[in-house]
Amino acid sequence: MPDSNEGSRLEGHRGVPGLTAAALAMPEKEVEMTRLLAFPVVVLYVSVLGMAQPATAPTTQPATQAAPPAPVARAVLISGLGGSEAYSRNLLDWSNRLQKVLTTQCGLKAENIVVLTEKADPKATPPRQEATLKNVQAAMKKMKQALGPDDQLILYMAGHGQINEPVGKLCLPGADLKADELADMLDELPIGRIVILNAASGGAEFIKIYADIGRVILTGAGAEDDGNQAYFAEFLIRGYETHLADANKDKLIDLMEAYLYAARETANFYHRQYLLGGGRRRAEGDALAWHVSGKNTRAIWRKLYAGTKNSLGKPPQLPDQPPPPDPETEPDKEPRFGDFGPNWHNRRVLAEHARLDDNAGKMGFYLWQPYEFVKPPQDEPGETGYLARRIVLGKIGQLERALGK
Numbered sequence: 001m002p003d004s005n006e007g008s009r010l011e012g013h014r015g016v017p018g019l020t021a022a023a024l025a026m027p028e029k030e031v032e033m034t035r036l037l038a039f040p041v042v043v044l045y046v047s048v049l050g051m052a053q054p055a056t057a058p059t060t061q062p063a064t065q066a067a068p069p070a071p072v073a074r075a076v077l078i079s080g081l082g083g084s085e086a087y088s089r090n091l092l093d094w095s096n097r098l099q100k101v102l103t104t105q106c107g108l109k110a111e112n113i114v115v116l117t118e119k120a121d122p123k124a125t126p127p128r129q130e131a132t133l134k135n136v137q138a139a140m141k142k143m144k145q146a147l148g149p150d151d152q153l154i155l156y157m158a159g160h161g162q163i164n165e166p167v168g169k170l171c172l173p174g175a176d177l178k179a180d181e182l183a184d185m186l187d188e189l190p191i192g193r194i195v196i197l198n199a200a201s202g203g204a205e206f207i208k209i210y211a212d213i214g215r216v217i218l219t220g221a222g223a224e225d226d227g228n229q230a231y232f233a234e235f236l237i238r239g240y241e242t243h244l245a246d247a248n249k250d251k252l253i254d255l256m257e258a259y260l261y262a263a264r265e266t267a268n269f270y271h272r273q274y275l276l277g278g279g280r281r282r283a284e285g286d287a288l289a290w291h292v293s294g295k296n297t298r299a300i301w302r303k304l305y306a307g308t309k310n311s312l313g314k315p316p317q318l319p320d321q322p323p324p325p326d327p328e329t330e331p332d333k334e335p336r337f338g339d340f341g342p343n344w345h346n347r348r349v350l351a352e353h354a355r356l357d358d359n360a361g362k363m364g365f366y367l368w369q370p371y372e373f374v375k376p377p378q379d380e381p382g383e384t385g386y387l388a389r390r391i392v393l394g395k396i397g398q399l400e401r402a403l404g405k
Contacts, residue, residue: 071150071396074112075102076139078131080159081118081171086307087229088118091158094233098156101240106394114139118173133175140185152193152396161202163227168205183210195391199233201226211361216388218259222355222364230352231269231304236262252395255388260376263354263367271335272297273348276313289313294332337371358387
């Protein structure tokens, strides 16, 4: 270790090998001897000092602060009880397709998605767990631990919701998921970017409880009495798969675009259906025959209702009327309202009134308001849809201008 008196010692030897004042008073021979004795001592001492001096460290730039980790999008997909073989099949199909959309189009990693379905499948990628209340709680706890303040959570729900109880519920194997329990889990998350895609029936009961600032909520069954089997998920997912939801063609589907496409197509799906045969079953358990217009709508109808006691038929030929178009080749058209044709009284009733919320549930927006599609609210702060227009699934920050990004 360097000596603390090193500086004073160096000062004392700065005159050597010259003469000190004492040496000037010596006889000439003694002075010469002093020079001889002093010189090697000084050389030795300087050599020792040279060894003791640390080498000068190279100049380095100040260390830069590490950049914060990039935001991450995570998802929890919950599919509850189907209640029938056909609807259970649809629920599983929607879960699989949404998972594919999230990983292939939205940039989510499979390990950041928790999939809960009516039946577990450990061999799936990612593995599917049974959608019990315990597993839902465990999934939300996992999200609480994994999510950062700038991350995004996508929560998807589908299945049967209860609308005839004090609080809304999603029917699960075993104990059901109550809306207030889910709201508590969401409130514990350390983030504000939460997207809720509720494609279950009875969704209106959930909006009342878990709507909050910073949350964008798309609800398929958004009216009080929407308690039937819901098909909003089919058209929400289809909008991403076909890219038809990308209205402005910027290759990014924001949540307003996703909602507008799904809400319109869900309503049109119902309104393109007419019940044949007087609108009644001949006997309990008999199949219902439906006239469904539009070749694409008929293909979707067949897929959704395969294995049920419903069938496709054709309307009868009316006297003095031209034959109806072939429904298998007829293009899908916007249903007309106010034109009360012969099948008007048998038109299928809309059972899903899709709703958009992104301002803490203060002013939910319904695209369909009988009997027309209305214009969305203006793109202004405080209006419903302002935040939804700036959120893209998985693409954190690309459209989040409302959050100062």
